[in-house]
Amino acid sequence: SELQRIIQGIPKTELHLHLEGSFEPELMFQIAKRNNITLPYDSIESVKEAYKFNNLQEFLDIYYAGAQVLLHEQDFFDLTWAYLTKVHSENVKHVEVFFDPQTHTERGVAFDVVIKGIHRALEKGKNELNISYKLIMSYLRHLSEGDAFKTLEESLPFKDIIDGVGLDSSEMGNPPSKFEKVFKASAAQGYKLVAHAGEEGPADYIWEALDILKVERIDHGNRCLTDEALVKRLVNEKIALTLCPTSNVALKVIQNMDEHPVAKMLDKGIVATIHSDDPAYFGGYMNENYYQTAKALNLSLEQIEQLAINGFEASWLSDESKKQHI
Numbered sequence: 001s002e003l004q005r006i007i008q009g010i011p012k013t014e015l016h017l018h019l020e021g022s023f024e025p026e027l028m029f030q031i032a033k034r035n036n037i038t039l040p041y042d043s044i045e046s047v048k049e050a051y052k053f054n055n056l057q058e059f060l061d062i063y064y065a066g067a068q069v070l071l072h073e074q075d076f077f078d079l080t081w082a083y084l085t086k087v088h089s090e091n092v093k094h095v096e097v098f099f100d101p102q103t104h105t106e107r108g109v110a111f112d113v114v115i116k117g118i119h120r121a122l123e124k125g126k127n128e129l130n131i132s133y134k135l136i137m138s139y140l141r142h143l144s145e146g147d148a149f150k151t152l153e154e155s156l157p158f159k160d161i162i163d164g165v166g167l168d169s170s171e172m173g174n175p176p177s178k179f180e181k182v183f184k185a186s187a188a189q190g191y192k193l194v195a196h197a198g199e200e201g202p203a204d205y206i207w208e209a210l211d212i213l214k215v216e217r218i219d220h221g222n223r224c225l226t227d228e229a230l231v232k233r234l235v236n237e238k239i240a241l242t243l244c245p246t247s248n249v250a251l252k253v254i255q256n257m258d259e260h261p262v263a264k265m266l267d268k269g270i271v272a273t274i275h276s277d278d279p280a281y282f283g284g285y286m287n288e289n290y291y292q293t294a295k296a297l298n299l300s301l302e303q304i305e306q307l308a309i310n311g312f313e314a315s316w317l318s319d320e321s322k323k324q325h326i
């Protein structure tokens, strides 16, 4: 459609993408086979059949299970490279991607195996696809702060290729405040800070991410609209929200795309941006997220362009590089 053509043409940035969530069933089967691992599915169709979720936790259980076939550096390279070639075709110019080291180190895959594969693909993407990148290591919030400290320690030899830390996994019952000390220690190592907050959790978790963890960007943040003082804070301090519309529908954070809060957020002056979260599981990469949102909410061309501009504004690119994209 005309709308899809317009969205394709807009240069975009992806700031909320879990590499493990870009693991397409086709590649999963291929890697499982060469690693002699049997998947609990007999076909790609039966995998897709299993991708029906009622909440975040039901998704996470399947997402962590899928990641278990990743064993070798080449597996992490292939995963990352497949993602980059996909978004290259969607006119994505810059990515800031998450990986979950603990999902792999917990099952005996060494930190360096994971990051070397990812980094090699990101460098190739920079050189061959002209996609610039930042890399964000995400702590799993269902695990302890001690475990996160262990991960921070393991990351230090790779400090130069890790730009920031994030916080993901099961939100309810695992508030940002649980990770106060490790975020402080991460900042002291020079890492930038972001955290998932207000996806399923309350606006209070967004306050905690800002005041206790001192993050500069909130991943999701849907629930902020329930708190006027919080909205004011986000606007005044230009704290970006990295929204993921198809994820929100897939995980029933909202029941329908036409309930998505992004239009209201733009109206209020929040630096809202749109991303894909876990596209292999939720069925939409960047352009599909823009398209479904624009269609359901009847966004104007100006609003669509604002979302893309906000993405570059909220990124960790230098002011110089931002100017080249906006």
Ligand code: HPA
Binding pocket: 018, 021, 056, 168, 169, 170, 171, 196, 199, 247, 277, 278
């Ligand atoms: N929320 C929390 N943790 C996650 C997500 C998400 O949307 N995707 C991958 N890990």
Ligand code: ZN
Binding pocket: 016, 018, 168, 196, 219, 277
């Ligand atoms: Zn996420």
